[in-house]
Amino acid sequence: MLDAHQLNVFVTAAKTLNFTAAARQLHMTQPSVSQHIQALETHFDMPLFIRSGRHLTLTAAGEMLLPMAQELVQLSHNIEESMESLKGEIFGHLFVGCSTTVGKYVLPFLLAEFMRRHPKVEASCYVTSRHQAMKMLCEGNVHVALASAR
Template sequence: MLDWRDLQVFVAAAELDTFSAAAQELHISQPAITQRISALEKQLGVKLFERQGRRVHLSEAGVYFLPLAKDLMRRCKRTEEMMQSLRGEVVGHLTVGCSTTTGKYLLPPVMARFIDRYPGVQATIRVGSRNRVLELLTLREVNLAFTSIPTPHRQIRYLRFKEDEVVLIVPISHPWVKRQSISPEMLLQEHLILREPGSGTYQAMEAALARHDISVDELQTVITVGNSEAIILAVEEGIGVGFAPKLAAQRCHRLGNIHMLTLTDAPMAYTIWMAENTAQPATAAQLHFLEMLKEEGYLKEKETGS
């Protein structure tokens, strides 16, 4: 029978490329690493590594075995967590992926409330591009993912998490600081700082302007950036005006660094989606996190996008 500690050593050595680095990572001696790898290779009847000086590289068999070993470790960990949950304990590690600016601002306080309720759970929020976060979900490296675009995938189920408003932001030196809203046509005379096409913010802005027969191509775009924080910073510096999620912009607005407005008769909003991998069994921590979200009023709407 395979020993999960041997699997842990193998995965660490495979990912770090040296036995010495794996020993440091796992806080055991290097001879112990070598011994466990040798025992695992003997048990499996194949060489898992090719040695080249101090560095090691996976053999063909090792490349094949690595995802299997990771899956076995996840199953062992999940079994331990579920058995502990049967005793009334909620423990484990909840890893959440996030690709939206809104999620970066919204998830930390939600996660803090969850940890406060279940102190035996450790939590990690991994932030990356939308494609990367969904890739992590399909690879089972995160339990849940939050995104502004529900990209169809046969293994992914999406549920509505929250609607977020998009606002127009301007520098505090701008003449519009005394206004609460402007007509969309007034944007044609301004320098715009925009998100990249395809982002939730861009799509909300594009749809709002289209209702007034204004194309994004008609705007005087001076900078296109990949995140809302860069837009807020550029607006603070007086480079132009821009659009950002309200949750991301309101802190700088409260500090008096920028001013927020709406567009007259052109509401802007987008949906934050929560994604689950239907092929990945939920952990006890994940199930309790979903339960808390429902208690707080999230995840009420019908699932979609699968």
């Protein structure tokens, strides 16, 4: 049976094309990443990466697996968030877009207070032009956009 954690390791390794970098991102050791990848390759009975020294490339099987693995990993995160929300806790990842002025003078204080109240939420902030922040909101790339008045 597939393991969501193994798939997350695979997705991270496929994005970085480097087991050491994947290990750093996942707060794991490089041998542990290699073991997870080998377990998946054993499960599917085919290689997912072509290993050439320290250089990695995805095999055709790896290329085929990647989008499905990304979808399953995202679904796994969504399940975790949904179950945590039943406990009345806010959990997940907040994406914020904001204009330069707001990003410099207002957002740090708002975000610090929000993070203090909701420690299980991770946040990513995109400081950009007012127009770009609103565009990101309209396209669904951020959950909220903040900008100063003209």
